[in-house]
Amino acid sequence: MITRPRADETLYSAMARASRYLGTPRPRLLHEALFGADLALFDDLPAGLDRVMASGVFGPCDDGGAGREWTLIQYYAHYTEPALARVAARAMAGEGRRPHAVLGSRWSAAPPPGRLRFCSACCAAMLGRHDDLWWRRVHQLPSVMVCPDHAVPLRFSTVEPADRRKRYVAAIPGTCPPDGAQVVEGREPWVMATLLDLARQSESVLNDCGETHPDDRREAYLQGLDGLGLLNRIGEANLPGIAKAMDGRWGESLDLWPRLRRDGRCEQGWLATLLTGEHVSPPLHHLLLEGLLSARYGRR
Numbered sequence: 649m650i651t652r653p654r655a656d657e658t659l660y661s662a663m664a665r666a667s668r669y670l671g672t673p674r675p676r677l678l679h680e681a682l683f684g685a686d687l688a689l690f691d692d693l694p695a696g697l698d699r700v701m702a703s704g705v706f707g708p709c710d711d712g713g714a715g716r717e718w719t720l721i722q723y724y725a726h727y728t729e730p731a732l733a734r735v736a737a738r739a740m741a742g743e744g745r746r747p748h749a750v751l752g753s754r755w756s757a758a759p760p761p762g763r764l765r766f767c768s769a770c771c772a773a774m775l776g777r778h779d780d781l782w783w784r785r786v787h788q789l790p791s792v793m794v795c796p797d798h799a800v801p802l803r804f805s806t807v808e809p810a811d812r813r814k815r816y817v818a819a820i821p822g823t824c825p826p827d828g829a830q831v832v833e834g835r836e837p838w839v840m841a842t843l844l845d846l847a848r849q850s851e852s853v854l855n856d857c858g859e860t861h862p863d864d865r866r867e868a869y870l871q872g873l874d875g876l877g878l879l880n881r882i883g884e885a886n887l888p889g890i891a892k893a894m895d896g897r898w899g900e901s902l903d904l905w906p907r908l909r910r911d912g913r914c915e916q917g918w919l920a921t922l923l924t925g926e927h928v929s930p931p932l933h934h935l936l937l938e939g940l941l942s943a944r945y946g947r948r
Contacts, residue, residue: 650682652707654774654782659697659718660690661783662706664816675815691812692720692760692788693747697740715740716857720760723789723854724751727934729927730859758790758905758930762809764817765802765831766824767795781819786851791932793832793904794840796847801840803828832904842901842939849935862927865934869923872941885923887916890940894919897940905932 650669653662663678672678676686683703687696697714700706706714715721715737725733728751739747748755765787774781786792787802794801805824807817817823832843873879878889891914894902902909909915922929922937 650705653718654778656784656786657718657782658692658720658785658788659694659700659714660692660812660816661819662718663690664818665780665782666705667816668818668820678816688746690816692785693724693736693740693751693755694719695740695746696742698742712737718785720785720788720854721747722856723850723931724755726853726856727862727865727927727929727931728754729862733859753928754930757928758932760788760790761831764788764805764807764812764819764823766805766819766828767798767800767802768824768826769798769800770795771819771821771824771826781821781824783819786847786854789850789854790905790930791850791935792847794843794847796844796851799840799844801830801832803830835900839900842898843904845939846901846935849939850931853931853935863925866923866925866927869937869941876941885919887919887923890919890923891916893940894936897943898936902936908936 650666651662653659666682667675667678670678670681672681679686682705683696683699685699687699688694690696701709701714709717719740721733721737721740725736728736732750735744736747736750739745739750744750764783766781766783767787770784770787771781786796792802803824805819805828807823811817832840835843870879870883870885873885873890874883876893878886878893880886894914895909898914902914907915908918918929918933919937922933
């Protein structure tokens with residue numbers, strides 16, 4: 649058995665460590681040696697978990713447990729219909745379409761960052777406990793720009809997107825340089841505090857196994873907005889008012905993601921999609937609204 653994935657490690661990262669240990673740089677050869685078949689190159693939503701678990705390479709764990717612990721499926725499927733989340737989980741096991749296609753715009757509207765990211769403080773802690781580094785799941789979420797554990801900006805690795813698509817690249821000091829460019833720089837302390845809140849919200853979603861139907865969630869959103877006086881006379885979302893409230897809660901943080909804010913004002917288009925019952929918004933948009941409601945009601 650190869651070393652089991654570390655705490656909060658992606659399956660891609662575990663495969664990269666295995667590739668490094670075994671001296672097998674080509675994914676196809678590695679897959680055939682370990683699993684008896686060439687699988688799709690693993691990423692944050694890998695396909696072929698049934699083969700991986702049947703091989704016993706990473707020790708005992710069922711497909712569902714592997715998906716929850718070693719991938720980003722809990723995050724990307726959290727706001728979908730429970731039935732669709734189960735279809736995505738089956739796709740990762742190796743049934744039907746690719747999980748990205750199942751989740752559609754929930755993934756593509758705010759996909760993972762192109763470059764793998766890391767936290768220098770996490771790297772120091774990892775090396776204090778083990779003899780290697782690994783890519784953490786939470787650091788690869790599009791809504792996370794600071795480490796939820798150390799409250800410092802994440803840094804970009806040297807791993808180019810094209811490299812990641814072709815081969816497994818391990819987290820090592822060379823790919824995680826301590827002077828690597830920060831994901832976010834030069835922001836006011838209050839902006840960094842909002843990003844830390846968002847990172848911790850994101851981590852909670854990543855590790856949440858609960859199921860809520862989107863219709864019920866939308867109703868809860870509308871009730872919360874009603875309590876803040878942000879519905880119109882017929883009970884629909886007051887988008888200009890919500891956009892203003894978003895600016896008050898998140899402010900310049902919204903500038904860090906495309907199409908959320910323009911000319912110093914929160915855009916209303918993504919809010920309309922989020923609140924009109926289409927149920928196709930990415931987790932980032934839900935987290936921003938939930939962060940607004942939590943702040944206004946004094947909850948953490």
